[in-house]
Amino acid sequence: AQKVTQAQTEISVVEKEDVTLDCVYETRDTTYYLFWYKQPPSGELVFLIRRNSFDEQNEISGRYSWNFQKSTSSFNFTITASQVVDSAVYFCALRGSSASKIIFGSGTRLSIRP
Amino acid sequence: EAQVTQNPRYLITVTGKKLTVTCSQNMNHEYMSWYRQDPGLGLRQIYYSMNVEVTDKGDVPEGYKVSRKEKRNFPLILESPSPNQTSLYFCASRRTGTPPSNEKLFFGSGTQLSVL
Numbered sequence: 001a002q003k004v005t006q007a008q009t010e011i012s013v014v015e016k017e018d019v020t021l022d023c024v025y026e027t028r029d030t031t032y033y034l035f036w037y038k039q040p041p042s043g044e045l046v047f048l049i050r051r052n053s054f055d056e057q058n059e060i061s062g063r064y065s066w067n068f069q070k071s072t073s074s075f076n077f078t079i080t081a082s083q084v085v086d087s088a089v090y091f092c093a094l095r096g097s098s099a100s101k102i103i104f105g106s107g108t109r110l111s112i113r114p
Numbered sequence: 115e116a117q118v119t120q121n122p123r124y125l126i127t128v129t130g131k132k133l134t135v136t137c138s139q140n141m142n143h144e145y146m147s148w149y150r151q152d153p154g155l156g157l158r159q160i161y162y163s164m165n166v167e168v169t170d171k172g173d174v175p176e177g178y179k180v181s182r183k184e185k186r187n188f189p190l191i192l193e194s195p196s197p198n199q200t201s202l203y204f205c206a207s208r209r210t211g212t213p214p215s216n217e218k219l220f221f222g223s224g225t226q227l228s229v230l
Contacts, residue, residue, distance in 0.1 A: 004156075009154070033217065035219075043202070043223065043224050044221065044223050044224065045204060045206075045221040045224075047218050047220075050217065091156060093157075095217070099145070099164070099210060100145075100170065101159060101162070101172070104149075104156040104157040104158070106154055106155055
């Protein structure tokens, strides 16, 4: 069975602080894909990143960075120097070898206080 | 503009009154899917379709129907809505011919459904 766990239900930090959102996944597939999506207060779902299981290289995009570690089955997301516009619900997701299904975590609500 | 269009954005109905939420994509995507979002549960897949006339159940299909008569449309039908179907619904699509390493789901704006 596949599973995605986002243990942090809500996080609140002050602007300019760094914050890390945790994601732990379970799958028996040897090839799989991990995603992060952002859902701002307006409600739409915005794709942030996709990572393939055979590529453990970490990725940085501006203030955003992702740490993929197969040894701990984790795909954590860090926002550096957070801003109020980063306030959103963030979802981690997993797609295994099946083309039909993407499993989402329960989401982490991030609030950035001015 | 490439997009997935859902309608309506908001819907309030009463128990038992059949309703349809429409979903249309203009990207010629083969794969389409419906999700519901509930607090603390994330997004759960209701139904998906790999192509025209090919549909299958997701994790929470009870009380829902779908059809895929045309590639661009994938309506979600609630034959007899109940209060436990009050939720935020999302339609999504993606191309299947793309290598999985390049996959990306495109989501609609969501439909907030309230069943009284």
